[in-house]
Structures are given as C-alpha cells and as structure tokens.
Amino acid sequence: MTETETVPADPGNRAADAAIHVEEVSKRYGTRQALDGVSLQVGRGEFFGLLGPNGAGKTTLVEIMEGLRQTDSGTVSVLGTAPWPRNVALLPRLGVQTQSSAFFVRQKAHEHLATVAALYGADRGAVDRTLQTVALVDQRDTRVENLSGGQRQRLAIASALVHEPELIFLDEPTAALDPQARRDLWDVLHGLKEAGRTIVYTTHHLDEAEALCDRVAILVEGRIAALDSPRGLVGAAGAATSLLLPPERMTVAEAEAIPGVDRAVLRGGSLVLETQVSGKVLSALDALGGLDGVQTRTATLEDVYLRLTSDAGHRTTQNTENTENQA
Numbered sequence: 001m002t003e004t005e006t007v008p009a010d011p012g013n014r015a016a017d018a019a020i021h022v023e024e025v026s027k028r029y030g031t032r033q034a035l036d037g038v039s040l041q042v043g044r045g046e047f048f049g050l051l052g053p054n055g056a057g058k059t060t061l062v063e064i065m066e067g068l069r070q071t072d073s074g075t076v077s078v079l080g081t082a083p084w085p086r087n088v089a090l091l092p093r094l095g096v097q098t099q100s101s102a103f104f105v106r107q108k109a110h111e112h113l114a115t116v117a118a119l120y121g122a123d124r125g126a127v128d129r130t131l132q133t134v135a136l137v138d139q140r141d142t143r144v145e146n147l148s149g150g151q152r153q154r155l156a157i158a159s160a161l162v163h164e165p166e167l168i169f170l171d172e173p174t175a176a177l178d179p180q181a182r183r184d185l186w187d188v189l190h191g192l193k194e195a196g197r198t199i200v201y202t203t204h205h206l207d208e209a210e211a212l213c214d215r216v217a218i219l220v221e222g223r224i225a226a227l228d229s230p231r232g233l234v235g236a237a238g239a240a241t242s243l244l245l246p247p248e249r250m251t252v253a254e255a256e257a258i259p260g261v262d263r264a265v266l267r268g269g270s271l272v273l274e275t276q277v278s279g280k281v282l283s284a285l286d287a288l289g290g291l292d293g294v295q296t297r298t299a300t301l302e303d304v305y306l307r308l309t310s311d312a313g314h315r316t317t318q319n320t321e322n323t324e325n326q327a
C-alpha cells in the first residue's frame with residue numbers, strides 16, 4: 001500500500017486541504033535510525049492515529065512536526081509552513097498536550113487553564129468553554145493536585161485546546177488510566193472528532209485507534225509499515241475471522257481437517273479456528289454437532305498491528321508487500 005493509493009478514498013486528505021505534509025523524512029541519533037524515509041499527510045479535520053511499538057519513532061516524528069526537532073533529510077510542512085527552524089508564528093496555531101509534570105499543581109483547575117490561556121492570549125471565555133468541552137466543569141475549583149488521573153489527563157487536553165489551535169497533538173492521553181476513566185476520555189475525544197478538529201493522536205491502545213481514528217499510520221523501526229483507515233487496513237490485510245470453540249469439541253488436527261480452516265490453535269482456554277470463509281466453516285461445525293458454545297470474533301486492527309509488528313525486520317516487509325498486492 002502506498003500513500004498515493006489511499007488519497008482518493010479520503011476527501012479530507014487531498015493535498016490542498018492537508019494540515020501536515022511529511023515527505024521522505026529521516027532522522028538518525030548516532031547509529032540509531034529513528035526515522036527512515038517517512039512520508040504521510042494529515043488532512044484538515046482528520047483524526048489521525050500514530051501507532052507503533054516502543055522505539056518505533058513516533059515521538060521523534062511528532063517532535064519534528066511540532067518544530068522541536070530538525071530532520072536529517074526530507075521536507076515537512078505544517079499548516080502550510082515549515083516548523084523548523086522554530087517557527088514562532090506557528091506555535092499558537094498548534095495545541096500540544098502538556099504532560100502532568102508541567103502542571104501548576106497548587107492552582108485550581110480553572111486557574112491552571114487561565115494561566116495557559118494567558119500565555120497564548122486566549123479570550124476570557126475560553127477557560128470555561130474548554131472546561132466544558134473536556135467535562136471538567138464540576139472540578140473547576142479543585143486544586144490540580146487533587147484531580148484524579150483521568151481528570152488530569154482531561155486538563156492536559158484542555159491545555160492543548162484552550163487557545164483554539166488549528167492542529168492538536170495528543171500523546172497517549174489514555175495511558176495509565178483505569179478502564180472507566182479511559183472510556184470517559186473517549187467521550188471527550190469523540191466530541192473533538194465530531195467538532196472537526198484536526199488531531200494527531202499517538203496511542204498504544206489499538207481499540208481506541210480503531211474507534212476514534214479516521215486513518216492510522218503504523219510505524220515499525222522508523223518506517224511506515226501501513227497507512228490507511230482502520231477498516232481499510234483490516235480489510236486489505238485479509239485478516240482471518242476466528243471461531244472459538246470449547247476445547248473438548250475436537251482436537252486441533254480434527255479442526256484443521258475441516259475445509260476452510262486455515263489454522264487451529266489452543267489459545268486462552270478455547271480451540272481457535274482461523275478462517276477466511278467463516279460461513280462455510282460454521283456450516284461444517286453445525287453439521288458436526290451444532291453451534292452451541294461457538295463464538296465468532298472478526299479481525300480487528302489489533303490483529304493487523306500484531307502481524308505487522310511481530311518479528312519486525314522480516315515480517316514487516318513481507319506484510320507490507322501483501323497489503324500492497326491486495327490494495
């Protein structure tokens with residue numbers, strides 16, 4: 001798959017509308033090639049996910065887009081201008097999620113946000129508007145140090161939004177949150193998406209990327225291993241459907257003998273049958289003793305991600321080629 005192939009499918013990604021153009025960008029730290037010929041575009045109004053294992057180069061790429069780092073080669077354009085050398089005119093047009101360590105912890109939530117707003121010269125109503133956007137109105141007068149982890153993350157996002165930037169960078173905002181706080185934050189992020197904000201979103205949560213992102217780029221060892229909508233990636237990868245059976249139903253060998261089953265494994269207390277033709281296999285199972293206890297799990301972005309990132313060196317190339325052939 002190539003970037004060019006995905007462009008026509010997404011009107012928000014037309015070159016003229018692009019918020020970010022990255023072209024053949026490389027960056028090396030000593031002997032470590034952090035980015036190796038990365039090209040992508042982020043359309044205006046797009047919720048764009050950046051995925052990849054630790055050390056894949058996500059932070060480096062984001063810092064280059066934010067104007068915090070210089071590339072070794074390649075070109076970068078953000079909102080129609082070069083972010084490097086540090087471009088002070090660009091800064092107020094960008095929203096960067098602050099890390100909790102940068103908070104004014106003794107201040108109340110609204111005071112903290114007012115301080116950030118003042119730095120950007122945002123109008124007086126911006127603070128309350130933004131607290132509403134991130135659902136922190138009830139915590140307005142709570143001291144930052146007394147906010148829960150999820151509330152702090154929402155305040156961090158508020159700090160990136162308060163000056164109404166054209167482009168927002170969110171770096172793992174749901175990391176270290178409990179499942180409920182994570183879901184609550186999803187609501188906030190959905191709201192931003194609905195409002196048509198342009199967002200570059202780094203995450204390790206594949207379910208989140210699948211639910212929120214219009215398109216995702218999967219970085220592996222400094223290269224883009226895949227770039228498309230989550231649905232497009234799952235479809236193009238031809239990822240198998242899994243049928244989960246009680247393990248006592250049959251042996252692995254018997255399962256693999258069923259026409260249409262590509263692979264059978266015992267996993268997580270189930271006998272898992274992988275197939276591209278689930279209807280056919282379900283019919284066969286039905287004839288072999290019924291469908292009681294049989295569960296179907298369709299392929300997810302996580303399946304695609306794990307295929308691309310496992311055994312990165314060899315398999316990344318292989319899978320990217322496979323995706324290209326099917327795109």
Ligand SMILES: Nc1ncnc2c1ncn2[C@@H]1O[C@H](COP(=O)(O)OP(=O)(O)OP(=O)(O)O)[C@@H](O)[C@H]1O
Pocket residue numbers: 029030032033034052053054055056057058059060061
């Ligand atoms: N300032 C630096 N000096 C030397 N090496 C660096 C520096 N910053 C990053 N690296 C290396 O470059 C590679 C890419 O790092 P980067 O932080 O961009 O990856 P990442 O995808 O953001 O990882 P994570 O998910 O862990 O945040 C890694 O091997 C990292 O160790």
